[in-house]
Amino acid sequence: MNALRRHRELERIWSSRPGWRGKLTTVNNNDIGLMFLFTAATFFVIAGILAMLIRAQLATPRSVFMGPEIYNQVFTMHGTIMMFLFAIPLFEGLTIYLLPKMLGTRDLAFPRLSAFGFWCYAFGGSLLIFSLLAGIAPESGWFMYPPLSSTLGSPGINPDFWLLGITFVEISAISAAVEIVVTVLIYRAPGMSLDKLPIFAWYMLVVAVMILTGFPPLILGSLLLELERAFGMPFFQVEAGGDSLLWQHLFWLFGHPEVYIIFLPAAGVVSTVLPVMARTTLLGYGWVVAAAASLGVLSFGLWVHHMYATGIPHMGLAFFSAASTLVAVPTGVQIFAWIGTIWKGRPEMHLPMLWILAFFATFVMGGLTGVMVAMVPFDWQSHDTYFVVAHFHYVLVGGFVFPMLAGLYYWLPHFTGRKRYFRLGETAFWLIVLGFHGTFLLLHWAGLLGMRRRIDSIEPGSGWELINLLASIGGFVMAIGFALVLIDVGVNAAVAVRGRRNPWRAATLEWAMPAPSPSYNLASLPKVLSRYPLYDDPDLPLRIARGEGLLGNPRSGLREILTVEIASGRPNYLVIFPTNSALPIVMALITGGFFVGMLIKAYWLLPLSVLAVTALAVWWAWSLGSSEDEGPQPVGHGLALPPASEMERSPGWWGSLFLLLANGVFFGSLLFGYAFLWTVAPNWPPPTLLEPGLAGPLLALGGAALAFGGIRLADRAVRRDAAPWLGLLLSLAGLAALAAAAVTVLARTTHNAHAYDATLWVVAGYVLFHATVAGLMTVFLTLRASAGYLSRVGEVRVVRLWTDYAAIAALLGLGAAWLPVALS
Amino acid sequence: MTDILRISVPLTAWLAAFSAVYGLQGLVCSQRWADAGLDLTAGRIAMMVAWAAAVALQLVFLLALRSPRFVSRSAFVRWVSLMLAISALVATLWTLLPVVTTSACL
Numbered sequence: 001m002n003a004l005r006r007h008r009e010l011e012r013i014w015s016s017r018p019g020w021r022g023k024l025t026t027v028n029n030n031d032i033g034l035m036f037l038f039t040a041a042t043f044f045v046i047a048g049i050l051a052m053l054i055r056a057q058l059a060t061p062r063s064v065f066m067g068p069e070i071y072n073q074v075f076t077m078h079g080t081i082m083m084f085l086f087a088i089p090l091f092e093g094l095t096i097y098l099l100p101k102m103l104g105t106r107d108l109a110f111p112r113l114s115a116f117g118f119w120c121y122a123f124g125g126s127l128l129i130f131s132l133l134a135g136i137a138p139e140s141g142w143f144m145y146p147p148l149s150s151t152l153g154s155p156g157i158n159p160d161f162w163l164l165g166i167t168f169v170e171i172s173a174i175s176a177a178v179e180i181v182v183t184v185l186i187y188r189a190p191g192m193s194l195d196k197l198p199i200f201a202w203y204m205l206v207v208a209v210m211i212l213t214g215f216p217p218l219i220l221g222s223l224l225l226e227l228e229r230a231f232g233m234p235f236f237q238v239e240a241g242g243d244s245l246l247w248q249h250l251f252w253l254f255g256h257p258e259v260y261i262i263f264l265p266a267a268g269v270v271s272t273v274l275p276v277m278a279r280t281t282l283l284g285y286g287w288v289v290a291a292a293a294s295l296g297v298l299s300f301g302l303w304v305h306h307m308y309a310t311g312i313p314h315m316g317l318a319f320f321s322a323a324s325t326l327v328a329v330p331t332g333v334q335i336f337a338w339i340g341t342i343w344k345g346r347p348e349m350h351l352p353m354l355w356i357l358a359f360f361a362t363f364v365m366g367g368l369t370g371v372m373v374a375m376v377p378f379d380w381q382s383h384d385t386y387f388v389v390a391h392f393h394y395v396l397v398g399g400f401v402f403p404m405l406a407g408l409y410y411w412l413p414h415f416t417g418r419k420r421y422f423r424l425g426e427t428a429f430w431l432i433v434l435g436f437h438g439t440f441l442l443l444h445w446a447g448l449l450g451m452r453r454r455i456d457s458i459e460p461g462s463g464w465e466l467i468n469l470l471a472s473i474g475g476f477v478m479a480i481g482f483a484l485v486l487i488d489v490g491v492n493a494a495v496a497v498r499g500r501r502n503p504w505r506a507a508t509l510e511w512a513m514p515a516p517s518p519s520y521n522l523a524s525l526p527k528v529l530s531r532y533p534l535y536d537d538p539d540l541p542l543r544i545a546r547g548e549g550l551l552g553n554p555r556s557g558l559r560e561i562l563t564v565e566i567a568s569g570r571p572n573y574l575v576i577f578p579t580n581s582a583l584p585i586v587m588a589l590i591t592g593g594f595f596v597g598m599l600i601k602a603y604w605l606l607p608l609s610v611l612a613v614t615a616l617a618v619w620w621a622w623s624l625g626s627s628e629d630e631g632p633q634p635v636g637h638g639l640a641l642p643p644a645s646e647m648e649r650s651p652g653w654w655g656s657l658f659l660l661l662a663n664g665v666f667f668g669s670l671l672f673g674y675a676f677l678w679t680v681a682p683n684w685p686p687p688t689l690l691e692p693g694l695a696g697p698l699l700a701l702g703g704a705a706l707a708f709g710g711i712r713l714a715d716r717a718v719r720r721d722a723a724p725w726l727g728l729l730l731s732l733a734g735l736a737a738l739a740a741a742a743v744t745v746l747a748r749t750t751h752n753a754h755a756y757d758a759t760l761w762v763v764a765g766y767v768l769f770h771a772t773v774a775g776l777m778t779v780f781l782t783l784r785a786s787a788g789y790l791s792r793v794g795e796v797r798v799v800r801l802w803t804d805y806a807a808i809a810a811l812l813g814l815g816a817a818w819l820p821v822a823l824s
Numbered sequence: 825m826t827d828i829l830r831i832s833v834p835l836t837a838w839l840a841a842f843s844a845v846y847g848l849q850g851l852v853c854s855q856r857w858a859d860a861g862l863d864l865t866a867g868r869i870a871m872m873v874a875w876a877a878a879v880a881l882q883l884v885f886l887l888a889l890r891s892p893r894f895v896s897r898s899a900f901v902r903w904v905s906l907m908l909a910i911s912a913l914v915a916t917l918w919t920l921l922p923v924v925t926t927s928a929c930l
Contacts (some may be wrong), residue, residue, distance in 0.1 A: 315926045319919055545920035
């Protein structure tokens, strides 16, 4: 097969359907990545316009441009859109587009999950924009502190848009994180061992794990606050045993890692682009990997430094102040590695390099003011002033937007296949950098002069007037710069001349394919021998196109891909990916029905949505795997690999493992909340405690034992080619007993009586939900066994994982519910 | 999988210990601690024991990652996991130092 014929055949197999309808059913990483990027850019424009409205309002004293109600919505939505609808989806889109290419593979681990995540993002984001247009947008600040965001402070529908819309959007973040982790771990080019991973992949691995562990506390907080608002469950109301500080803990358990979740992808872009601009390789690769990983974990120990002014004892403050200073060390390691890279190379001042230099200057300044606000005495003086606003804009714009602009201009030839001809980008660079510092450098000063955050008007004679006028002028200069970037990119993408492949002479595999990228990314999967495959073998792109790697001969119209061993990168399984489908968009729409039902209090929609989503999930899962054992299949070079669906640790098992990691953090946060209220909240202990009785604990213990043992029995039967029915039946009975144990808790408590009762409702509801999910999976497994799909143990292992989790969660959760009486 | 554990476990243990000691400090300063008949000295001792246990655990990780039984076959993973274990030990010593240097509940 020649290269052209191979290209046509692979395009036929991997591409989306033609026309706009193809975008609705595509599951291809190129399409989904670009759709994320375009949508994130649109939200950036909206949030940017809101920023200009803020600056217009504050440009002059006693401005009547906006009233306080509208102003509150505008600044809340500016922050919300920038953080949740722009920053995170932007790097997700970039990663979905680039990561498979860099790793030398053809797509991400779960293509339909990518599409589902995108549609959840698009629909959830649209809900928030609708609220803005309708004048009923959230108005309690982007961190939604109760009681300002509870029914007491905001009785309208406004905060519900935030709580439900953001939770809907977060499905996409969790989906993308699962995708990224599994892809980096097992979907790579043959031979790409961990020490040969592109540095961007290491960063994204760390970020994805951070998303899986950082987002669940916020999802929990949003759920609790929405339950309080909708059903009167008083988690944050002091008079009924709640505590508004619980929200701050849950929010910042997410919110501080979030800063690093946003920074680390940008650092990954810098670590990728900078060495190419400096015509060298990254200095201290291992140090940078260690720094990124330690930064990822250390950032979880900082959440209370946003709460210094809440009256926490000195020792607690000192813990978090110490941790806050510590993160400067791995950040410094990265910065010195980048400076060293410039030092050992021969830097060329292309536009991406200009943006990286702007990043250095701005981010280092933002980092230093970060160390200042990490010191408790200084923070007490500057808390909730414009000094903090200026600090985090330096970190987020300097540490995320500037590197992303470097990345945009670096990969623009890859996206478009064109050479940049019009040079508006350089003008835009100077406008943005000067405009940015003109705005936010001055606002540090305003903050030190006492200007408070979120005020809708400044008073004449306050001393802040001139600063704000100049800052507003700077803001508009910056906005003109961003508009020029959009024009520059649009014009160059549309009409610039065709460029050559790999114009930067980079070493990573995304440059080993035609530009723009074909839908299948790589015509064959190359064997990777070093971190810099294109430096080692400049002819590699040609050999890939000739089909000299693995999977170079497409067969039977199948989307074929390989997995590898995590450490060594040795190919181990063959995976057949699903094709284009309307299932993701339909499922996202129906999932949206659940959130809309909650929003407009049409509660009848909820069970309908749940039923429909369950039915679609069964349909989705049924189409995977095969009812026949196919055995090892040829993949080229005389190598034959077994299908991954026949193995014990299938990609589905890996995906479930990391989804359960996020789930476990959610549950851990719930138990933390319970312990927090018990320990700290006023009006505890509650008036009455739940008596466990005998039936509940017996059901829980017996059910856990049955579920745990039953699924293992089924597992053993499948491995021995015997009938798994008895094991499946026992497991199902055990899960039913766990559900019944949870119901005993629900039946003996009143959801809105006290924060204690409300918490037990959520704990028991969590146990009931997981017992039900594991039960449904067991029923599904039974049907699969009847249809002959269970000749191998792979699917049983996935259900075993979920069953074990349900049993452990039941024992822990219900045990925590019954513990107080047992101890008293 | 074991290489991923080698890389991730020490810092995760730091996070767990850090959160646990912070939680313990919250408990020591709460009415529940006094209701149980315990005073601040007992609380301080409990936190110091927890800190010492966390440091000891990090030392165990460090030794294990250097021992032939647990060491990774990949030189890269060996190096990165060792660096991260040292980071975790330093983090445990530094971030929990306030246990012996500041007032507990003021």
